[in-house]
Amino acid sequence: xxxxxxxxxxxxxxxxxxxxxxxxxxxxxxxxxxxxxxxxxxxxxxxxxxxxxxxxxxxxxxxxxxxxxxxxxxxxxxxxxxxxxxxxxxxxxxxxxxxxxxxxxxxxxxxxxxxxxxxxxxxxxxxxxxxxxxxxxxxxxxxxxxxxxxxxxxxxxxxxxxxxxxxxxxxxxxxxxxxxxxxxxxxxxxxxxxxxxxxxxxxxxxxxxxxxxxxxxxxxxxxxxxxxxxxxxxxxxxxxxxxxxxxxxxxxxxxxxxxxxxxxxxxxxxxxxxxxxxxxxxxxxxxxxxxxxxxxxxxxxxxxxxxxxxxxxxxxxxxxxxxxxxxxxxxxxxxxxxxxxxxxxxxxxxxxxxxxxxxxxxxxxxxxxxxxxxxxxxxxxxxxxxxxxxxxxxxxx
Amino acid sequence: xxxxxxxxxxxxxxxxxxxxxxxxxxxxxxxxxxxxxxxxxxxxxxxxxxxxxxxxxxxxxxxxxxxxxxxxxxxxxxxxxxxxxxxxxxxxxxxxxxxxxxxxxxxxxxxxxxxxxxxxxxxxxxxxxxxxxxxxxxxxxxxxxxxxxxxxxxxxxxxxxxxxxxxxxxxxxxxxxxxxxxxxxxxxxxxxxxxxxxxxxxxxxxxxxxxxxxxxxxxxxxxxxxxxxxxxxxxxxxxxxxxxxxxxxxxxxxxxxxxxxxxxxxxxxxxxxxxxxxxxxxxxxxxxxxxxxxxxxxxxxxxxxxxxxxxxx
Numbered sequence: 001x002x003x004x005x006x007x008x009x010x011x012x013x014x015x016x017x018x019x020x021x022x023x024x025x026x027x028x029x030x031x032x033x034x035x036x037x038x039x040x041x042x043x044x045x046x047x048x049x050x051x052x053x054x055x056x057x058x059x060x061x062x063x064x065x066x067x068x069x070x071x072x073x074x075x076x077x078x079x080x081x082x083x084x085x086x087x088x089x090x091x092x093x094x095x096x097x098x099x100x101x102x103x104x105x106x107x108x109x110x111x112x113x114x115x116x117x118x119x120x121x122x123x124x125x126x127x128x129x130x131x132x133x134x135x136x137x138x139x140x141x142x143x144x145x146x147x148x149x150x151x152x153x154x155x156x157x158x159x160x161x162x163x164x165x166x167x168x169x170x171x172x173x174x175x176x177x178x179x180x181x182x183x184x185x186x187x188x189x190x191x192x193x194x195x196x197x198x199x200x201x202x203x204x205x206x207x208x209x210x211x212x213x214x215x216x217x218x219x220x221x222x223x224x225x226x227x228x229x230x231x232x233x234x235x236x237x238x239x240x241x242x243x244x245x246x247x248x249x250x251x252x253x254x255x256x257x258x259x260x261x262x263x264x265x266x267x268x269x270x271x272x273x274x275x276x277x278x279x280x281x282x283x284x285x286x287x288x289x290x291x292x293x294x295x296x297x298x299x300x301x302x303x304x305x306x307x308x309x310x311x312x313x314x315x316x317x318x319x320x321x322x323x324x325x326x327x328x329x330x331x332x333x334x335x336x337x338x339x340x341x342x343x344x345x346x347x348x349x350x351x352x353x354x355x356x357x358x359x360x361x362x363x364x365x366x367x368x369x370x371x372x373x374x375x376x377x378x379x380x381x382x383x384x385x386x387x388x389x390x391x392x393x394x395x396x397x
Numbered sequence: 398x399x400x401x402x403x404x405x406x407x408x409x410x411x412x413x414x415x416x417x418x419x420x421x422x423x424x425x426x427x428x429x430x431x432x433x434x435x436x437x438x439x440x441x442x443x444x445x446x447x448x449x450x451x452x453x454x455x456x457x458x459x460x461x462x463x464x465x466x467x468x469x470x471x472x473x474x475x476x477x478x479x480x481x482x483x484x485x486x487x488x489x490x491x492x493x494x495x496x497x498x499x500x501x502x503x504x505x506x507x508x509x510x511x512x513x514x515x516x517x518x519x520x521x522x523x524x525x526x527x528x529x530x531x532x533x534x535x536x537x538x539x540x541x542x543x544x545x546x547x548x549x550x551x552x553x554x555x556x557x558x559x560x561x562x563x564x565x566x567x568x569x570x571x572x573x574x575x576x577x578x579x580x581x582x583x584x585x586x587x588x589x590x591x592x593x594x595x596x597x598x599x600x601x602x603x604x605x606x607x608x609x610x611x612x613x614x615x616x617x618x619x620x621x622x623x624x625x626x627x628x629x630x631x632x633x634x635x636x637x638x639x640x641x642x643x644x645x646x647x648x649x650x651x652x653x654x655x656x657x658x659x660x661x662x663x664x665x666x667x668x669x670x671x672x673x674x675x676x677x678x679x680x681x682x683x684x685x686x687x688x689x690x691x692x693x694x695x696x697x698x699x700x701x702x703x704x705x706x707x708x709x710x
Binding site: 301 | 417418419434437443468472473474479482483538541542545546552553554555556557559560655656657658660661664665668671673
């Protein structure tokens with residue numbers, strides 16, 4: 001069967017945006033609108049994948065069983081139980097108790113005593129996420145690129161990587177992952193140099209005239225407020241470390257941590273902030289039109305920092321229409337350089353993806369595809385007969 | 398009396414819900430770079446979030462009068478079904494810990510009142526305060542490490558084992574009981590302190606009364622004096638506390654349910670708040686209000702049982 005979609009103009013990320021589960025007609029019976037949304041089959045998905053949905057106990061577990069009719073052969077692991085454990089430290093205890101086989105680790109758990117992992121293998125992969133420090137370019141304080149440059153020189157990213165993700169991550173220079181073809185390896189980061197930061201600020205007229213340790217200009221101290229959302233320990237920790245780093249350069253930064261909905265609704269959407277720390281999840285396709293294009297500045301859109309660069313606009317428009325990979329690569333690598341040099345964000349770091357799996361599982365293959373590079377061949381994972389922990393009682397599986 | 402009270406509670410819940418920033422659609426649309434603003438508006442329209450709040454409340458109330466709680470925004474399933482799935486687990490946890498709290502607190506209270514200033518009194522006071530002062534999530538984690546991980550006596554979290562469905566009925570019962578020990582115990586720990594102190598002071602108060610001295614003067618055995626004459630009178634203020642504790646326990650159970658990965662209503666409610674799932678929140682609000690009112694009614698009935706002078710017309 002062929003599905004044909006017609007676009008009024010070329011749109012390269014189209015294929016990626018069409019990822020959607022199968023909606024079998026014999027199950028849904030052509031339900032539309034609300035009847036579709038509320039259809040019980042939404043809770044009992046029927047598809048063509050390696051596993052068949054068996055049971056879902058809300059807030060408790062989801063059970064999947066191997067699909068004997070899977071096109072690539074029945075998966076080796078007969079049953080997959082996904083347990084819901086809301087508290088991360090309890091989840092880790094269950095792992096130590098060997099009652100769960102896999103979980104995602106936080107950086108400090110990854111560095112826990114070796115005895116915790118005696119029957120487990122830890123993995124470390126890049127993750128399709130980066131954390132950034134964003135300037136509100138509409139604020140007079142940050143309009144001048146010199147000021148932003150001074151801050152970029154005052155921040156020590158390697159210290160952030162060491163302290164926040166405990167070395168399990170890497171410094172970022174732009175909006176693309178290092179393993180993406182859009183990444184420009186030639187982009188050199190601003191080196192950390194608090195003295196240079198101070199001299200740049202002095203050139204712009206910011207001096208510590210009353211010697212209280214905080215720079216001032218025209219009687220006003222250099223201070224601003226950084227916001228981030230509640231519940232993300234890595235972000236609040238980054239904020240505290242940056243606060244100390246900027247203090248050394250004579251800048252006073254206040255931190256406000258705000259509950260997610262309020263954060264988005266009252267501060268980000270309304271563009272009511274000086275600076276913030278947040279993260280973006282990146283898709284495999286490098287198109288980031290909605291984040292950087294100057295037409296995306298309305299309330300609730302994602303260019304909430306009011307970034308505007310004619311060349312970046314042109315690249316974003318061109319990049320969506322160009323199918324030639326070599327040409328696209330050139331475009332996005334150029335954009336990487338411009339966005340780095342323009343400093344709308346200070347790109348901070350990429351945290352790593354840290355899964356842990358019981359050692360009896362074999363056959364996993366990793367590919368350099370960020371998060372998707374792990375577990376993609378789960379249907380080919382297997383456990384040797386002598387190592388089986390949970391024998392399947394129901395033999396017809 | 399109860400109907401207007403219930404109406405007032407739902408009105409307040411609905412109103413306060415609207416004051417909180419954010420919409421149910423935010424979870425899907427917030428910072429989702431692949432979502433256009435048209436798609437967002439469509440979602441808002443679908444859930445009728447563009448209508449004024451009193452209009453929506455009226456609609457909710459009309460549906461409620463037919464006992465229709467609506468469907469959850471998050472997964473489109475009927476609210477009443479989701480509550481029915483999780484309420485029994487929460488009630489089980491609460492009732493068990495309530496029973497534990499009462500038996501333990503009354504026993505400790507009576508004993509330390511009768512043997513005032515004895516070694517038992519001092520030790521029990523110390524431990525009861527200790528249990529009250531330490532953070533419960535910390536106690537929970539310590540017990541999980543000690544009893545679950547190191548000694549392997551009890552399961553760490555959840556309500557059922559993974560192979561639960563393969564077990565015989567008796568094994569199922571044992572499996573669930575083992576899972577319940579830690580949450581019930583930890584939950585009882587917080588409620589215990591206050592109640593034990595209350596029953597101790599209520600008991601001390603009563604023991605000094607004339608009728609207790611009379612009972613003793615009549616030559617009744619000490620056991621009868623304490624348990625029959627003193628204890629029943631000391632129960633009255635404690636019953637008042639029972640009515641107050643029920644909603645507190647249900648509200649507090651969300652913490653325990655989260656720590657112990659326990660599939661109950663507290664977690665359902667917490668997730669609904671975070672997702673601004675209005676129909677779900679209203680459903681849970683109404684059920685909790687009903688339970689609170691039922692708790693108060695229960696306390697009133699117990700009054701009459703404890704104190705024959707109280708009669709309801």
